[in-house]
Amino acid sequence: MLRTLLLPCTLGLAFTAAAQHPAWFALQTDSASLVREARALTERFIADVRAAAPDVRLRPRVVERTTPYLIFYSEADTTVNLPLWDKVPPPLKEFLTQVGGDEATGRALFAHYFNGFYLPHELGHALIDALGLAPASGSYAEEKKANALAMAWWREQGRTRELAACLELARTALAHTPVPDTEGLGTEAFLTRYYERATQDPFLYGYVQFGQFVELYDDPALPGFAEQVRALVAQR
Numbered sequence: 001m002l003r004t005l006l007l008p009c010t011l012g013l014a015f016t017a018a019a020q021h022p023a024w025f026a027l028q029t030d031s032a033s034l035v036r037e038a039r040a041l042t043e044r045f046i047a048d049v050r051a052a053a054p055d056v057r058l059r060p061r062v063v064e065r066t067t068p069y070l071i072f073y074s075e076a077d078t079t080v081n082l083p084l085w086d087k088v089p090p091p092l093k094e095f096l097t098q099v100g101g102d103e104a105t106g107r108a109l110f111a112h113y114f115n116g117f118y119l120p121h122e123l124g125h126a127l128i129d130a131l132g133l134a135p136a137s138g139s140y141a142e143e144k145k146a147n148a149l150a151m152a153w154w155r156e157q158g159r160t161r162e163l164a165a166c167l168e169l170a171r172t173a174l175a176h177t178p179v180p181d182t183e184g185l186g187t188e189a190f191l192t193r194y195y196e197r198a199t200q201d202p203f204l205y206g207y208v209q210f211g212q213f214v215e216l217y218d219d220p221a222l223p224g225f226a227e228q229v230r231a232l233v234a235q236r
């Protein structure tokens with residue numbers, strides 16, 4: 001159902017959207033164009049950070065390196081690592097099919113989030129790291145900050161249609177995801193205490209990430225991108 005709802009408007013807008021925006025929120029089929037599009041968006045993100053906080057130095061390298069983490073920022077070598085669908089391990093494709101409800105929706109989830117929404121999320125981690133604010137291991141709160149930066153940034157790029165498609169996909173994924181067993185801690189405390197372990201469980205990690213997306217999408221008090229950047233800088 002989701003596919004039939006999304007396809008007509010996606011197709012109808014393909015040409016005008018391509019003229020206005022780089023091809024993003026779309027399944028990337030080769031490494032070179034994946035990295036090229038991501039680098040162009042990264043330059044824009046860095047310029048927006050600089051406009052809000054001129055003294056912040058942010059210079060992440062953008063590479064294609066498909067791993068079971070799918071998309072991630074590495075503090076060790078300051079890289080944003082992007083995944084290519086063709087190289088995604090089969091168990092993760094199965095996970096996406098399962099939470100999507102069918103294969104096509106699983107692919108759409110990958111395209112909209114891992115070749116889409118999560119790029120500025122990872123750049124948000126890069127910013128938090130550059131400011132010396134990243135906890136030793138990840139946390140629920142840091143994920144929320146990265147998602148909030150990404151939500152505000154995409155809105156300010158005029159990508160409201162893509163964000164609306166992401167919202168539908170997040171709701172679909174949550175409807176197919178069992179409420180995780182967090183050993184009585186609740187997702188927030190569990191994720192913070194067992195971050196590494198949680199990232200190994202795509203259902204739990206997806207539950208947290210899609211849950212945060214839905215919450216932030218509907219948050220009328222979400223500050224704008226520059227305001228969020230300045231608030232982070234003030235915590236340095």
Ligand SMILES: [Zn+2]
Pocket residue numbers: 121125143146
């Ligand atoms: Zn993250």
